Amino acid sequence: MKVIEHFENAKGQTLISFEVLPPLKGGSMKTIFDTLDPLLEFKPPFIDVTYHRQEFLYKMRDSGYYEKIAIRKRPGTVGICASIMHHYGIDAVPHLICGGFTKEETENALIDLNFLNVKNVLVLRGDARRFDDRFVPEPGGHEYAVDLVRQVVSMNKGKYLDLDIENGLKTDFCIGIAGYPEKHFEAPNMRSDIQFTREKVEAGAHYIVTQMFFDNSKYLEYVDSCRENGMDVPIVAGLKPLTRKSQLSSLPRHFHVGIPDDLARAVEKATKPEDVREVGIEWCIAQSKELKAKGVPCLHYYTMGDTETIRRIVKEVF
Numbered sequence: 001m002k003v004i005e006h007f008e009n010a011k012g013q014t015l016i017s018f019e020v021l022p023p024l025k026g027g028s029m030k031t032i033f034d035t036l037d038p039l040l041e042f043k044p045p046f047i048d049v050t051y052h053r054q055e056f057l058y059k060m061r062d063s064g065y066y067e068k069i070a071i072r073k074r075p076g077t078v079g080i081c082a083s084i085m086h087h088y089g090i091d092a093v094p095h096l097i098c099g100g101f102t103k104e105e106t107e108n109a110l111i112d113l114n115f116l117n118v119k120n121v122l123v124l125r126g127d128a129r130r131f132d133d134r135f136v137p138e139p140g141g142h143e144y145a146v147d148l149v150r151q152v153v154s155m156n157k158g159k160y161l162d163l164d165i166e167n168g169l170k171t172d173f174c175i176g177i178a179g180y181p182e183k184h185f186e187a188p189n190m191r192s193d194i195q196f197t198r199e200k201v202e203a204g205a206h207y208i209v210t211q212m213f214f215d216n217s218k219y220l221e222y223v224d225s226c227r228e229n230g231m232d233v234p235i236v237a238g239l240k241p242l243t244r245k246s247q248l249s250s251l252p253r254h255f256h257v258g259i260p261d262d263l264a265r266a267v268e269k270a271t272k273p274e275d276v277r278e279v280g281i282e283w284c285i286a287q288s289k290e291l292k293a294k295g296v297p298c299l300h301y302y303t304m305g306d307t308e309t310i311r312r313i314v315k316e317v318f
Protein backbone atom coordinates (compact mmCIF):
# COMPACT_ATOMS: atom_id res chain seq x y z
CA MET A 1 0.00 0.00 0.00
CA LYS A 2 1.12 3.58 -0.48
CA VAL A 3 2.23 5.67 2.50
CA ILE A 4 -0.39 8.24 1.60
CA GLU A 5 -3.10 5.56 1.78
CA HIS A 6 -1.91 4.60 5.26
CA PHE A 7 -2.44 8.22 6.31
CA GLU A 8 -5.91 8.28 4.78
CA ASN A 9 -6.87 5.01 6.50
CA ALA A 10 -5.58 6.30 9.87
CA LYS A 11 -8.35 8.96 9.83
CA GLY A 12 -6.41 11.46 11.93
CA GLN A 13 -4.75 8.95 14.29
CA THR A 14 -1.00 9.41 14.64
CA LEU A 15 0.93 6.57 12.98
CA ILE A 16 4.41 5.33 13.88
CA SER A 17 7.15 4.46 11.43
CA PHE A 18 10.81 3.57 11.66
CA GLU A 19 13.91 4.17 9.59
CA VAL A 20 16.67 1.60 9.39
CA LEU A 21 20.16 1.70 7.89
CA PRO A 22 21.46 -1.16 5.74
CA PRO A 23 24.08 -3.18 7.64
CA LEU A 24 27.74 -2.50 6.93
CA LYS A 25 29.03 -4.45 3.93
CA GLY A 26 29.64 -8.04 5.00
CA GLY A 27 26.69 -7.92 7.44
CA SER A 28 23.41 -9.81 7.07
CA MET A 29 19.66 -9.27 7.09
CA LYS A 30 19.70 -10.58 10.65
CA THR A 31 20.87 -7.13 11.78
CA ILE A 32 17.76 -5.60 10.24
CA PHE A 33 15.43 -8.25 11.64
CA ASP A 34 17.04 -7.89 15.09
CA THR A 35 16.37 -4.14 14.91
CA LEU A 36 12.80 -4.48 13.71
CA ASP A 37 11.49 -7.59 15.54
CA PRO A 38 11.15 -5.81 18.93
CA LEU A 39 9.39 -2.86 17.25
CA LEU A 40 6.71 -4.82 15.40
CA GLU A 41 4.30 -4.80 18.34
CA PHE A 42 3.73 -1.10 17.52
CA LYS A 43 2.42 -2.08 14.08
CA PRO A 44 4.38 0.35 11.90
CA PRO A 45 2.54 0.61 8.56
CA PHE A 46 5.78 1.38 6.74
CA ILE A 47 9.53 1.20 7.29
CA ASP A 48 12.13 3.37 5.58
CA VAL A 49 15.51 2.08 4.44
CA THR A 50 18.24 4.66 3.84
CA TYR A 51 20.50 4.75 0.78
CA HIS A 52 24.25 5.21 1.04
CA ARG A 53 26.15 6.29 -2.03
CA GLN A 54 29.59 5.22 -3.04
CA GLU A 55 32.43 7.15 -1.43
CA PHE A 56 36.06 7.43 -2.41
CA LEU A 57 38.81 6.81 0.12
CA TYR A 58 42.53 7.32 -0.24
CA LYS A 59 44.57 4.42 1.18
CA MET A 60 48.35 4.50 1.51
CA ARG A 61 49.98 1.51 -0.18
CA ASP A 62 53.34 -0.10 0.73
CA SER A 63 54.92 1.91 -2.07
CA GLY A 64 54.05 5.07 -0.15
CA TYR A 65 51.61 6.20 -2.84
CA TYR A 66 47.95 6.81 -2.07
CA GLU A 67 45.43 4.76 -4.00
CA LYS A 68 41.91 6.04 -4.64
CA ILE A 69 39.43 3.33 -3.67
CA ALA A 70 35.69 3.32 -4.34
CA ILE A 71 33.70 1.89 -1.47
CA ARG A 72 30.00 1.58 -0.67
CA LYS A 73 29.86 0.82 3.02
CA ARG A 74 26.15 0.09 3.32
CA PRO A 75 24.83 -1.45 0.10
CA GLY A 76 21.59 -3.39 -0.21
CA THR A 77 18.73 -0.87 0.14
CA VAL A 78 16.56 -2.45 -2.56
CA GLY A 79 17.14 -6.03 -1.37
CA ILE A 80 16.41 -5.04 2.22
CA CYS A 81 13.13 -3.42 1.19
CA ALA A 82 12.06 -6.52 -0.72
CA SER A 83 13.07 -8.69 2.23
CA ILE A 84 11.14 -6.54 4.76
CA MET A 85 8.01 -6.70 2.61
CA HIS A 86 8.34 -10.44 2.11
CA HIS A 87 9.24 -11.27 5.74
CA TYR A 88 6.85 -8.99 7.62
CA GLY A 89 4.25 -8.01 5.01
CA ILE A 90 4.95 -4.37 5.90
CA ASP A 91 5.45 -1.68 3.26
CA ALA A 92 9.05 -0.63 2.80
CA VAL A 93 10.15 2.80 1.62
CA PRO A 94 13.54 2.83 -0.09
CA HIS A 95 15.37 6.13 -0.11
CA LEU A 96 16.33 7.14 -3.62
CA ILE A 97 19.06 9.73 -4.13
CA CYS A 98 20.38 11.83 -7.01
CA GLY A 99 24.04 11.50 -6.00
CA GLY A 100 25.95 8.85 -7.94
CA PHE A 101 23.08 8.03 -10.31
CA THR A 102 22.59 8.89 -13.96
CA LYS A 103 18.95 9.33 -14.99
CA GLU A 104 19.20 6.02 -16.85
CA GLU A 105 20.39 4.21 -13.70
CA THR A 106 17.59 5.84 -11.73
CA GLU A 107 15.06 4.69 -14.30
CA ASN A 108 16.36 1.13 -14.10
CA ALA A 109 16.29 1.23 -10.29
CA LEU A 110 12.66 2.38 -10.40
CA ILE A 111 11.81 -0.44 -12.81
CA ASP A 112 13.37 -2.94 -10.36
CA LEU A 113 11.38 -1.44 -7.46
CA ASN A 114 8.18 -1.56 -9.45
CA PHE A 115 8.72 -5.22 -10.36
CA LEU A 116 9.30 -5.94 -6.65
CA ASN A 117 5.93 -4.31 -5.90
CA VAL A 118 7.54 -1.51 -3.87
CA LYS A 119 4.97 1.27 -3.98
CA ASN A 120 6.83 4.04 -2.18
CA VAL A 121 10.05 6.03 -2.53
CA LEU A 122 11.55 8.80 -0.44
CA VAL A 123 13.22 11.07 -2.98
CA LEU A 124 16.35 12.96 -1.91
CA ARG A 125 19.29 14.73 -3.38
CA GLY A 126 21.92 13.17 -1.10
CA ASP A 127 24.88 14.94 0.47
CA ALA A 128 28.24 15.87 -0.94
CA ARG A 129 30.83 13.09 -0.98
CA ARG A 130 33.29 13.24 1.88
CA PHE A 131 36.08 14.96 -0.04
CA ASP A 132 33.87 17.30 -2.09
CA ASP A 133 33.05 20.71 -0.67
CA ARG A 134 29.62 20.74 -2.31
CA PHE A 135 27.17 18.32 -3.87
CA VAL A 136 28.30 17.38 -7.39
CA PRO A 137 25.66 15.69 -9.54
CA GLU A 138 26.63 12.63 -11.53
CA PRO A 139 27.19 13.52 -15.21
CA GLY A 140 23.79 12.79 -16.75
CA GLY A 141 22.20 12.77 -13.30
CA HIS A 142 20.03 15.14 -11.28
CA GLU A 143 21.18 18.24 -9.44
CA TYR A 144 18.21 18.66 -7.09
CA ALA A 145 15.65 16.34 -5.54
CA VAL A 146 12.88 18.13 -7.46
CA ASP A 147 14.35 16.82 -10.73
CA LEU A 148 14.22 13.27 -9.38
CA VAL A 149 10.62 13.82 -8.22
CA ARG A 150 9.82 14.84 -11.82
CA GLN A 151 11.42 11.68 -13.18
CA VAL A 152 9.33 9.47 -10.87
CA VAL A 153 6.19 11.42 -11.80
CA SER A 154 6.99 10.92 -15.50
CA MET A 155 7.28 7.18 -15.00
CA ASN A 156 3.99 7.23 -13.12
CA LYS A 157 2.59 8.62 -16.39
CA GLY A 158 4.27 5.89 -18.43
CA LYS A 159 6.93 8.25 -19.83
CA TYR A 160 10.44 6.80 -20.00
CA LEU A 161 13.73 8.41 -21.02
CA ASP A 162 13.62 6.56 -24.31
CA LEU A 163 10.92 8.52 -26.08
CA ASP A 164 10.45 5.66 -28.54
CA ILE A 165 8.75 3.67 -25.78
CA GLU A 166 5.05 4.05 -26.43
CA ASN A 167 2.40 2.85 -24.01
CA GLY A 168 5.09 2.20 -21.39
CA LEU A 169 3.94 0.65 -18.13
CA LYS A 170 2.72 3.36 -15.76
CA THR A 171 4.33 2.96 -12.38
CA ASP A 172 2.36 4.12 -9.35
CA PHE A 173 4.90 5.33 -6.82
CA CYS A 174 3.92 7.35 -3.79
CA ILE A 175 6.61 10.01 -3.39
CA GLY A 176 7.96 11.34 -0.11
CA ILE A 177 10.48 14.19 0.15
CA ALA A 178 12.64 15.74 2.88
CA GLY A 179 11.80 18.95 4.76
CA TYR A 180 13.85 20.94 7.25
CA PRO A 181 12.16 22.66 10.24
CA GLU A 182 15.48 24.39 10.93
CA LYS A 183 16.25 25.03 7.23
CA HIS A 184 18.51 22.98 4.99
CA PHE A 185 22.06 24.06 5.76
CA GLU A 186 22.82 25.21 2.21
CA ALA A 187 19.69 27.35 1.88
CA PRO A 188 20.32 31.08 2.32
CA ASN A 189 17.18 31.43 4.46
CA MET A 190 13.96 29.71 5.48
CA ARG A 191 11.86 31.47 2.83
CA SER A 192 14.08 30.14 0.05
CA ASP A 193 14.14 26.61 1.47
CA ILE A 194 10.34 26.57 1.84
CA GLN A 195 9.95 27.74 -1.77
CA PHE A 196 12.12 24.88 -3.02
CA THR A 197 10.19 22.42 -0.86
CA ARG A 198 7.01 23.78 -2.39
CA GLU A 199 8.51 23.21 -5.83
CA LYS A 200 8.93 19.51 -4.92
CA VAL A 201 5.31 19.30 -3.76
CA GLU A 202 4.07 21.05 -6.90
CA ALA A 203 6.14 18.63 -8.96
CA GLY A 204 4.13 15.77 -7.44
CA ALA A 205 5.49 14.80 -4.00
CA HIS A 206 2.76 13.32 -1.80
CA TYR A 207 4.20 13.89 1.68
CA ILE A 208 7.15 15.38 3.56
CA VAL A 209 9.37 13.76 6.21
CA THR A 210 11.27 16.21 8.37
CA GLN A 211 14.84 16.21 9.46
CA MET A 212 15.15 15.37 13.17
CA PHE A 213 14.42 18.22 15.58
CA PHE A 214 14.55 18.55 19.36
CA ASP A 215 12.32 21.58 19.74
CA ASN A 216 8.69 20.91 18.81
CA SER A 217 8.00 24.59 18.23
CA LYS A 218 10.38 24.44 15.22
CA TYR A 219 8.32 21.64 13.69
CA LEU A 220 5.00 23.37 14.41
CA GLU A 221 6.22 26.68 12.95
CA TYR A 222 7.50 24.78 9.92
CA VAL A 223 4.12 23.13 9.36
CA ASP A 224 2.44 26.56 9.62
CA SER A 225 4.90 27.98 7.09
CA CYS A 226 4.30 25.12 4.66
CA ARG A 227 0.54 25.59 4.96
CA GLU A 228 0.85 29.38 4.44
CA ASN A 229 2.84 28.60 1.31
CA GLY A 230 0.15 26.40 -0.14
CA MET A 231 1.47 22.95 0.79
CA ASP A 232 -1.27 20.76 2.21
CA VAL A 233 0.51 17.38 2.13
CA PRO A 234 1.07 15.37 5.36
CA ILE A 235 4.25 16.40 7.20
CA VAL A 236 5.78 13.46 9.07
CA ALA A 237 7.79 14.38 12.19
CA GLY A 238 11.28 12.83 12.19
CA LEU A 239 12.56 12.08 15.70
CA LYS A 240 15.80 10.80 17.12
CA PRO A 241 16.65 10.59 20.83
CA LEU A 242 19.94 12.06 21.97
CA THR A 243 21.73 9.29 23.88
CA ARG A 244 25.37 10.35 24.24
CA LYS A 245 27.05 13.49 25.50
CA SER A 246 29.17 13.70 22.35
CA GLN A 247 25.96 14.17 20.35
CA LEU A 248 25.63 17.69 21.78
CA SER A 249 28.13 18.66 19.10
CA SER A 250 27.93 15.78 16.59
CA LEU A 251 24.18 16.11 15.87
CA PRO A 252 24.40 19.86 15.12
CA ARG A 253 27.55 19.22 13.05
CA HIS A 254 26.13 16.38 10.94
CA PHE A 255 22.45 17.26 10.79
CA HIS A 256 22.48 21.05 11.23
CA VAL A 257 19.92 21.02 14.03
CA GLY A 258 19.89 22.95 17.30
CA ILE A 259 19.76 21.40 20.77
CA PRO A 260 17.44 23.39 23.10
CA ASP A 261 19.19 24.88 26.11
CA ASP A 262 17.17 22.88 28.67
CA LEU A 263 18.15 19.62 27.01
CA ALA A 264 21.79 20.64 26.59
CA ARG A 265 22.06 21.69 30.26
CA ALA A 266 20.45 18.47 31.50
CA VAL A 267 22.85 16.40 29.38
CA GLU A 268 25.86 18.41 30.56
CA LYS A 269 24.79 17.91 34.19
CA ALA A 270 24.49 14.12 33.84
CA THR A 271 27.68 12.42 34.97
CA LYS A 272 27.15 8.81 33.88
CA PRO A 273 26.45 7.64 30.27
CA GLU A 274 23.25 5.89 31.43
CA ASP A 275 22.03 9.17 32.96
CA VAL A 276 22.63 11.00 29.67
CA ARG A 277 20.63 8.31 27.88
CA GLU A 278 17.76 8.69 30.38
CA VAL A 279 17.69 12.45 29.82
CA GLY A 280 17.53 11.92 26.04
CA ILE A 281 14.82 9.28 26.31
CA GLU A 282 12.66 11.40 28.61
CA TRP A 283 13.04 14.36 26.26
CA CYS A 284 12.02 12.31 23.23
CA ILE A 285 9.03 10.84 25.11
CA ALA A 286 7.85 14.36 26.02
CA GLN A 287 8.35 15.52 22.43
CA SER A 288 6.45 12.52 21.06
CA LYS A 289 3.54 12.90 23.50
CA GLU A 290 3.11 16.57 22.65
CA LEU A 291 3.25 15.94 18.90
CA LYS A 292 0.77 13.09 19.19
CA ALA A 293 -1.59 15.32 21.19
CA LYS A 294 -1.31 17.90 18.40
CA GLY A 295 -2.44 15.23 15.92
CA VAL A 296 0.67 14.92 13.72
CA PRO A 297 0.09 12.32 10.97
CA CYS A 298 3.09 10.18 11.85
CA LEU A 299 6.03 10.00 14.26
CA HIS A 300 8.99 8.66 12.33
CA TYR A 301 11.83 7.35 14.50
CA TYR A 302 15.39 7.23 13.21
CA THR A 303 16.45 3.96 14.87
CA MET A 304 20.14 4.06 13.92
CA GLY A 305 20.31 0.49 15.21
CA ASP A 306 19.34 1.44 18.80
CA THR A 307 16.18 -0.63 19.06
CA GLU A 308 16.00 -0.74 22.84
CA THR A 309 15.95 3.05 23.19
CA ILE A 310 13.31 3.49 20.49
CA ARG A 311 11.20 0.71 21.99
CA ARG A 312 11.19 2.34 25.41
CA ILE A 313 10.09 5.65 23.93
CA VAL A 314 7.34 4.31 21.71
CA LYS A 315 5.98 2.09 24.51
CA GLU A 316 5.50 5.19 26.66
CA VAL A 317 3.75 7.10 23.90
CA PHE A 318 1.46 4.56 22.22
Ligand code: FAD
Binds near residue numbers: 124126186
Ligand atom coordinates in the same frame (compact mmCIF):
# COMPACT_ATOMS: atom_id res chain seq x y z
P1 FAD B 1 16.98 19.29 -2.27
O1 FAD B 1 15.53 19.35 -2.09
O2 FAD B 1 17.50 19.15 -3.67
O3 FAD B 1 17.60 20.60 -1.60
C1 FAD B 1 19.02 20.73 -1.44
C2 FAD B 1 19.38 22.21 -1.27
O4 FAD B 1 19.19 22.90 -2.51
C3 FAD B 1 18.49 22.96 -0.27
O5 FAD B 1 19.30 23.95 0.34
C4 FAD B 1 17.43 23.62 -1.13
O6 FAD B 1 16.90 24.78 -0.53
C5 FAD B 1 18.21 23.91 -2.41
N1 FAD B 1 17.42 23.81 -3.63
C6 FAD B 1 16.46 22.91 -3.93
N2 FAD B 1 16.04 23.08 -5.19
C7 FAD B 1 16.76 24.10 -5.71
C8 FAD B 1 16.79 24.75 -6.97
N3 FAD B 1 15.97 24.38 -7.97
N4 FAD B 1 17.67 25.79 -7.16
C9 FAD B 1 18.50 26.18 -6.16
N5 FAD B 1 18.50 25.59 -4.93
C10 FAD B 1 17.64 24.57 -4.72
N6 FAD B 1 20.82 11.29 2.42
C11 FAD B 1 21.30 10.15 1.87
O7 FAD B 1 22.35 10.16 1.22
N7 FAD B 1 20.63 8.96 2.02
C12 FAD B 1 19.46 8.88 2.70
O8 FAD B 1 18.89 7.79 2.81
C13 FAD B 1 18.93 10.06 3.29
N8 FAD B 1 17.75 10.04 3.96
C14 FAD B 1 17.23 11.22 4.45
C15 FAD B 1 15.96 11.20 5.05
C16 FAD B 1 15.39 12.37 5.56
C17 FAD B 1 14.02 12.33 6.19
C18 FAD B 1 16.11 13.60 5.47
C19 FAD B 1 15.53 14.86 6.04
C20 FAD B 1 17.37 13.62 4.87
C21 FAD B 1 17.93 12.44 4.34
N9 FAD B 1 19.17 12.44 3.69
C22 FAD B 1 19.66 11.28 3.12
C23 FAD B 1 19.97 13.65 3.62
C24 FAD B 1 19.70 14.51 2.35
O9 FAD B 1 20.13 13.81 1.22
C25 FAD B 1 20.47 15.81 2.53
O10 FAD B 1 19.89 16.59 3.54
C26 FAD B 1 20.71 16.63 1.27
O11 FAD B 1 21.72 17.60 1.58
C27 FAD B 1 19.51 17.40 0.75
O12 FAD B 1 18.57 16.56 0.24
P2 FAD B 1 17.14 17.15 -0.27
O13 FAD B 1 16.42 16.02 -0.88
O14 FAD B 1 16.49 17.92 0.81
O15 FAD B 1 17.67 18.13 -1.43
